Amino acid sequence: MIKPQWPALLLAGLLVAPSLGAYTLEEFKFQDPGQAEDFHRLTAELRCLVCQNESLAGSQADLAQDLRKEVYRLLQSGKSRQEVIDFLVARYGDFVLYDPPLKPSTYPLWFGPLALAGVGGLFLLLTLRKKKEAREEALSPEERQRLQALLADDSNPNKDKA
Template structure:
């Protein structure tokens, strides 16, 4: 009975042994920088999740590398540049404007300008149709007489 109790207690305590990553920093500024970086950097493997919230092995590696870089005294831009150089601009939620991403940045503007151009053309076309009737004046006068109730 004692053996069963010991076995149950040891099995129930296994979740308490789950690994929690604890990082030691030299000063509070490094810790704040690390926390900001882990919330700003996106996990390349996960679906739009930052490395602070992801449990993927790659995100754990990125957190470890970010910790190492912060401990070395690197600033925010240096850490972000290192991660972007290694994993591409996908790791940042705010990618820079490059020739490859210019359409992502200017696409919405082109879409709105195209919509306004279509509206302008259609409005002008409708105005032109009402100003220039399709019927010749004799037919239009005959139609107006019929609509007014006059008979030929």
């Protein structure tokens, strides 16, 4: 006799239930495949302001759903990709973009790493050059003379051991 699998069924129900209430992108239908492509690219490139490490496409936050609807509405009303981006940036700031624009306030962001690498490289170069000089000048002229004298002196008892 097979026991009723209530625990398993309950578990399955619990696992399925949350996903039933989840937002998906399925509800957004497009006539024009180009617009659908724009929609998917845009929602992947725009950041959800509540869950900041998620894109609009991936976030389950309520606000993300509102913004997806807004992006959908704007695209359906004939707005271009850039117009949608401008619309959101005007309201939420550059933060909605995963790809920050190049402008004076973001110069440190864009060029800071390059500048740091430059400083590091310069430092490395100077250190290496100094090391090289130090090696060549390891013996002073007096020490050099003494060395020559030692090498030339056959009577030096240490000569063969060297």
